[in-house]
Amino acid sequence: MCTLLLALNIAGWLKGNDVPLPSRAILVLSGPPTRSFYAADLYRQGFAGEVYVTRPVREPFARMLDEAGIPYPRTEQLHVAVLLKMGVPATRIHVVGEPCLSTADEAEVARHIFSGRDCSILVVTSPYHVRRSVMIFGDVMKGCRFTVLGTPYESFPGKWWKDQDAARNVLLEVSKIIFYRLGGRFGAENDRGGTRERDG
Numbered sequence: 001m002c003t004l005l006l007a008l009n010i011a012g013w014l015k016g017n018d019v020p021l022p023s024r025a026i027l028v029l030s031g032p033p034t035r036s037f038y039a040a041d042l043y044r045q046g047f048a049g050e051v052y053v054t055r056p057v058r059e060p061f062a063r064m065l066d067e068a069g070i071p072y073p074r075t076e077q078l079h080v081a082v083l084l085k086m087g088v089p090a091t092r093i094h095v096v097g098e099p100c101l102s103t104a105d106e107a108e109v110a111r112h113i114f115s116g117r118d119c120s121i122l123v124v125t126s127p128y129h130v131r132r133s134v135m136i137f138g139d140v141m142k143g144c145r146f147t148v149l150g151t152p153y154e155s156f157p158g159k160w161w162k163d164q165d166a167a168r169n170v171l172l173e174v175s176k177i178i179f180y181r182l183g184g185r186f187g188a189e190n191d192r193g194g195t196r197e198r199d200g
Helices: 002-008 010-015 034-044 060-067 075-085 103-114 127-140 164-181
Strands: 025-028 051-056 093-100 120-125 145-150
Touching: 010 127, 010 164, 025 034, 025 103, 034 051, 034 075, 034 120, 051 075, 051 103, 075 093, 093 103, 103 120, 103 127, 120 127, 127 145, 127 164
Parallel strands: 025 051, 025 120, 051 093, 120 145
Antiparallel strands: none
16 A cells, blocks of 8 residues: 555655755756756746756767767757747856766766855756755755756646656656665766766
């Protein structure tokens, strides 16, 4: 019975329920550009005055397009385009980090940028990715006030088993959380060939 209740409520557990707080900066984790739509909302609402976007490892199919001379935008370019279109000034947008393979890589980038007495950031990601991000940033950024927020521009229903995308995301996230808790992590330093996609 406990297992069944956990499964039924796993979507709510994964996405958390934190609310934005005034912070030094907004950090958009690599992923779909829906994350930057929400980051732009937070910027316009005055929660932070700077927006940082992480630079992910190039996906294998995109590298093939690059080699064939076929234009395909980088993930961070899409995020910047959304932020600009939604009213964030170019001078307030920063693309940071070496190509990141994982959320752990992104947390390390954030630690180097924001460490100090005034460490407070809003981390924007997808709803299904909030819980794992909280775990990772909590381990990496000790002494920093961070709030992880899931973009409202992505659907993540409570009845996740009725939605194909939600079901896939739940199963992947649970497995990644277990992997992380067992001490596993992927890092760009182990994949400098850039042939693998980031984990979150």
